[in-house]
Amino acid sequence: MLYRExxxxxxxxxxxxxxxxxxxxxxxxxxxxxxxxxGVPLFASEYWFSxxxxxxxxxxxxxxxxxxxxxxxxxxxxxxxxxxxxGAYAAxxxxxxxxxxxxxxxxxxxxxxxxxVGVLFGLPSLRIKGFYLAVATxxxxxxxxxxxxxxPWLSNNSSSGVISTQQxxxxxxxxxxxxxxYLLVLSIVVVLALAAKNLVRSSTGRAWMAVRDMxxxxxxxxxxxxxxxxxxxxxxxxxCGVAGALYAFCYLGSVEPDGFSLxxxxxxxxxxxxxxVGSIMGSFLGAAFILLLPIFLDILLPFFAELFxxxxxxxxxxxxxxxxxxALIMFFLIVEPHGLARxxxxxxxxxxxxxxxx
Amino acid sequence: xxxxxxxxxxxxxxGVMYALVALGFVMIYKASGVFNFAxxxxxxxxxxxxxxxxxxxxxxxxxxxxxxxxxxAFGIATEKFVLRKxxxxxxxxxxxxxxxxxxxIEGLAPMIFGSEPRALDxxxxxxxxxxxxxxxxxxxxxxxxVAAAVASVLVATLALxxxxxxxxxxxxxxxxxxxxxxxxGIPLQNIWAIVWGVAGFVALVAGMMWGARNGVQFALTFxxxxxxxxxxxxxxxxxxxxxxxxxxxxxxxxxAEIYIPPVMQDLFGGNFGGIEGWFPYVLALLFLLVxxxxxxxxxxxxxx
Numbered sequence: 036m037l038y039r040e041x042x043x044x045x046x047x048x049x050x051x052x053x054x055x056x057x058x059x060x061x062x063x064x065x066x067x068x069x070x071x072x073x074g075v076p077l078f079a080s081e082y083w084f085s086x087x088x089x090x091x092x093x094x095x096x097x098x099x100x101x102x103x104x105x106x107x108x109x110x111x112x113x114x115x116x117x118x119x120x121x122g123a124y125a126a127x128x129x130x131x132x133x134x135x136x137x138x139x140x141x142x143x144x145x146x147x148x149x150x151x152v153g154v155l156f157g158l159p160s161l162r163i164k165g166f167y168l169a170v171a172t173x174x175x176x177x178x179x180x181x182x183x184x185x186x187p188w189l190s191n192n193s194s195s196g197v198i199s200t201q202q203x204x205x206x207x208x209x210x211x212x213x214x215x216x217y218l219l220v221l222s223i224v225v226v227l228a229l230a231a232k233n234l235v236r237s238s239t240g241r242a243w244m245a246v247r248d249m250x251x252x253x254x255x256x257x258x259x260x261x262x263x264x265x266x267x268x269x270x271x272x273x274x275c276g277v278a279g280a281l282y283a284f285c286y287l288g289s290v291e292p293d294g295f296s297l298x299x300x301x302x303x304x305x306x307x308x309x310x311x312v313g314s315i316m317g318s319f320l321g322a323a324f325i326l327l328l329p330i331f332l333d334i335l336l337p338f339f340a341e342l343f344x345x346x347x348x349x350x351x352x353x354x355x356x357x358x359x360x361x362a363l364i365m366f367f368l369i370v371e372p373h374g375l376a377r378x379x380x381x382x383x384x385x386x387x388x389x390x391x392x393x
Numbered sequence: 394x395x396x397x398x399x400x401x402x403x404x405x406x407x408g409v410m411y412a413l414v415a416l417g418f419v420m421i422y423k424a425s426g427v428f429n430f431a432x433x434x435x436x437x438x439x440x441x442x443x444x445x446x447x448x449x450x451x452x453x454x455x456x457x458x459x460x461x462x463x464x465x466a467f468g469i470a471t472e473k474f475v476l477r478k479x480x481x482x483x484x485x486x487x488x489x490x491x492x493x494x495x496x497x498i499e500g501l502a503p504m505i506f507g508s509e510p511r512a513l514d515x516x517x518x519x520x521x522x523x524x525x526x527x528x529x530x531x532x533x534x535x536x537x538x539v540a541a542a543v544a545s546v547l548v549a550t551l552a553l554x555x556x557x558x559x560x561x562x563x564x565x566x567x568x569x570x571x572x573x574x575x576x577x578g579i580p581l582q583n584i585w586a587i588v589w590g591v592a593g594f595v596a597l598v599a600g601m602m603w604g605a606r607n608g609v610q611f612a613l614t615f616x617x618x619x620x621x622x623x624x625x626x627x628x629x630x631x632x633x634x635x636x637x638x639x640x641x642x643x644x645x646x647x648x649a650e651i652y653i654p655p656v657m658q659d660l661f662g663g664n665f666g667g668i669e670g671w672f673p674y675v676l677a678l679l680f681l682l683v684x685x686x687x688x689x690x691x692x693x694x695x696x697x
Contacts, residue, residue, distance in 0.1 A: 111485060159678055163685045166428045166488065166629065170621045171681060174674035181671050186661070297618075301492065308489050350508060358500025364493030369478040372486050 038386040054232060071221055076214050084213035085286075087326065092217075092224045093281045095322035098306040099231055099315065100274025105304075106313035107235055108267035109247025110160050111168060114175035115275050115303045120295035121149040121179060122276025123198075123283035124189055130201045131191055138203055142223070142280045149276025150269040152179070157268025161261055164250070176297055183292035190292075199289040216285045223281065227274060232315050234270070243267055244313075305360075309367050311376025320375040328363070332356050399533070400647050406537035408643020409544045410606070413599040414620035415627070415635040416547065417592045422629045423568045424588040426484060427476065430491040433617020434498035435593060439464050440600030440609045444513050445506035453515065457597070464597055468589030477582060499614060510610035515601055540602050547598055548636055551591075555632070560587060568630075622673035626680055628687030637688060642673045 038059050045051040055061045079088065101115045126145030129136055156175040160168050183189050183196050190196040203210035203219070210216050234240050242263045245253035254260050283290045302325060310321020336352050371377055385392075414436060421429040442463045446456035471494060479487055521534060555561040566574040567584050575581055603613055619642075627638025649672045654665040686692050 111488075159681060163681050165484065167625050167681060167685065167687075169488075170625050170674070171678045173618070173621065174671060174678045177671035177674055181667060185665050185667070304489070304492070351504060354500045354504045354508070356500070357496050358504065361493045361496025361498070361500060364496065365475050365490050368482070368486055368490045368493065369475070372482055 038383065038389075040387075054229070054236075068225065071225075072218070076218065081213050084217045087330070088217055089213070089220055089286050090282075091322055091326050092220045093278050093286055094303065094306060094326060095319045096224050096227060096281070097275050097278035097303050098310065098318035098322050099228060100271045100278060101303050102307045102310075102312065102314070102318045103231060103235070103243075103274065104267050104271035106307060106311075106317075107240060107247060108243040108264065108271075109250075110157070110264065110267060111165070112172040112271070113169050113297070113300050113304065114156065114172040114179075116295040116297070116299035117176045117179035118149045118153055118272040118275035119279030119282060119299070120183055120290075120292055121152045121272075122146055122279030123290055123295075124183055124292075125149065125276065126280035127198050127200055127283065128189065128191075138201075138205055138284070142277055142284075145280040146273040146276035149279065150273040153268045153272025153275075154265050157265050157272075160264050160268065173297070176300055180292045180295060195291060196293075197289060197291040198283070200284045203284055210285075220281050220285050223277065227277065228315060228319075231274070235315065239263075239266065247313075305364060307374075308364065309374055311374030314374065314376035316379065317374050317376030320379070324375065328360065329356055332359060397648075400651050401644055402533055403537070404644035404647030405640050406534070406541050406643070407647065408623075408639040408641070409537075409541040409636075410599075410602060410639075411616075411619050411623045411643055412636045412639025413540070413544050413547070413595070413602060414616045415623040415639055416551070416632065417595040417599065418617075418620060418624050419627075419629065419632055419635045420551075420592045420595060421588055423632075424564050425476070425567070425585050426487075427491065428484065428488045428629070429592065430488060430617065431495035431498060432592070432596060432620065433614040434495040434502075435464070435467075435596035436600040436603065436616050437609075437611065437613040438467065438498050438502045438600075439593065439597040440513060440604035440613055441502045441506040443597075443601060444511050444604065444609045447513075448511075457601070460597055461594060464593030465590040468593040469586045472582065472585045472589050476585065495614070495617075499611070503611070508611065510608045513601065513604040513609050515605045536606060540606075543598065543602065544636070547595070548632060551595075551632060554591075560584075564588065619673070622677035625677045625687055628689040631687070631689035634687060634689035642676070645676055646673050 038057075040057050040059075043058055045056070050056075055064060075088070097115055097119055100118075101112060104110050104112050122145040124145075125148035126141045129141035129144045130138065133141075152175075156172060159171045163171060187193075187196075190198050203216070205219070210219055235243070242253070242258045245256070245258055246260065246263050246267075250260055253263075279295070287294075306321035306325045307318060308321070309324050310319065311317025332355070333352070336355060367374065373380075414432060417432045417435065418429060421427055421432075439460055442460035443453075443456045446459045447453065451459060475490055475494060476487070479490055553561075555565060563574070563579045563584055564587070566577075566579055567581060571581060574584075599616065600609075600613065603616055607613070620639075623635060623638040623642045625638075626641060627634025627636070646669050650666075650669045653668055653672075657665040681687070
């Protein structure tokens with residue numbers, strides 16, 4: 036009754052081709068944005084901003100980047116954390132080495148540097164695919180982190196490559212409090228997410244999906260494989276790079292290369308599996324799930340331990356966390372291989388017919 | 394020159410250890426087309442089971458049998474509860490499921506057997522062989538040599554098993570074509586259970602070798618990361634490929650670690666150790682650009 040597209044007639048091409056063609060979707064997005072920009076800052080506490088909301092947005096952005104590459108273009112990558120590291124270190128160096136560089140520009144330059152590195156490590160994708168490619172992207176993961184640790188110039192000669200990011204100043208305004216940082220991250224993420232949403236339905240996005248579904252067939256119908264695949268690597272790495280810069284500047288403030296470990300790459304991969312491979316919204320849902328799960332288990336496990344009188348040490352709790360993590364991933368793949376985004380899709384289809392399904 | 398050969402032989406022998414882990418990957422990939430990322434975690438589980446059983450007072454031989462039983466049971470359970478439900482899913486989904494499986498094991502194993510690093514004594518000492526030291530002035534570990542022997546025996550056994558037994562023939566048939574194998578009456582799911590059992594056995598051997606060498610600890614799961622470049626170099630489907638790939642990776646990585654950092658130091662200054670971490674991957678990557686299917690892999694022909 037509420038969610039129904041019947042009666043929404045499109046009379047212009049512009050109306051037919053807009054990003055959210057259904058009116059309820061448009062209203063929903065506007066309400067969501069209003070809540071995120073106005074509602075949340077009014078009610079959330081400082082802890083929520085700095086420990087949950089900011090990392091959520093940053094990881095959602097990184098997951099979005101990986102989703103473009105893996106979900107849309109079908110190239111499996113296990114090196115997303117390394118591209119985040121490139122973004123973070125490049126943004127830091129642009130700030131450091133160029134006098135008066137606006138911070139947003141250095142974020143973008145960080146993203147562009149990551150894109151360049153991404154294209155370089157994406158070159159093997161022209162010859163190899165599938166698991167071979169996944170292993171090849173591991174080369175990026177290990178090599179980049181090693182480079183950042185061993186070349187002191189990249190971290191301004193600090194020991195073991197730790198960098199402390201510069202002050203966030205945009206148009207003379209200092210971003211110090213968690214709320215301000217949250218709003219900054221949110222604005223960047225919203226812009227990039229909408230751009231991605233727009234991109235994947237353009238001819239580029241369609242070419243990616245054709246390559247994903249079968250690259251030989253795609254090349255037969257006239258899609259040039261090399262530019263398409265490399266563009267996917269570039270844009271995906273750009274998103275990861277910007278996410279990395281935000282991770283360093285707005286979340287932690289001080290990062291080391293080893294922080295961008297293989298484990299983090301896997302975490303981002305899990306986000307898109309659980310959220311939904313090949314879905315923009317899935318990246319957000321997955322990031323929320325993966326970030327909230329450990330917090331949830333942290334609260335829940337001691338409670339259960341007390342309930343059943345089990346002696347849980349903190350080591351056991353962390354083991355159970357890993358175990359539940361793994362079990363959930365297998366569970367999701369078995370029950371809903373298309374992730375949380377698919378559940379949302381099903382809910383929408385049900386809503387369309389509700390309350391008269393027959 | 395002596396030093397060069399010492400490094401080379403040391404590298405080749407450590408390459409054998411990588412090949413041990415890579416073998417487990419090849420087994421499962423060959424028979425079921427699943428890229429089993431959990432192989433490293435299985436190595437960890439196997440080594441922990443041996444140590445855990447020995448701590449409970451079991452002698453070594455009993456501990457090995459018990460660990461083998463655990464690995465087999467685990468493999469069958471994996472097949473029954475995870476992979477069977479994922480039949481007909483794309484290979485990527487299966488791969489991701491095995492990553493989940495790896496996490497599951499990494500949480501479960503230390504919960505049962507404890508997570509503190511322990512030594513595993515299987516009766517071989519890690520000391521240089523006197524003869525090499527006297528005659529050639531080279532340090533070559535006895536342990537590495539034993540590991541190499543074990544690996545050769547294992548490979549020979551597996552090769553015979555694949556070639557001459559009834560089950561082995563069935564395994565090859567399944568690897569060739571699932572549907573054709575099914576249509577002539579080969580029970581696919583039993584075969585998969587067997588494959589996982591054999592992979593568990595390979596993991597057990599690898600786990601004992603690595604555990605005796607470096608101690609039984611969480612770092613054992615990283616052996617999988619060492620085996621991946623070996624795999625892509627040798628080809629996912631080839632048992633000899635895993636061995637040759639292991640030898641190449643082991644030797645080149647040790648040589649690179651010795652000879653590249655000084656050169657880079659001259660060029661850029663600073664300390665460039667730790668090349669071992671990424672060199673195998675870059676080597677494998679460069680190799681893939683020339684031969685995308687690996688040394689002994691099957692050539693992949695695309696059809697629309």
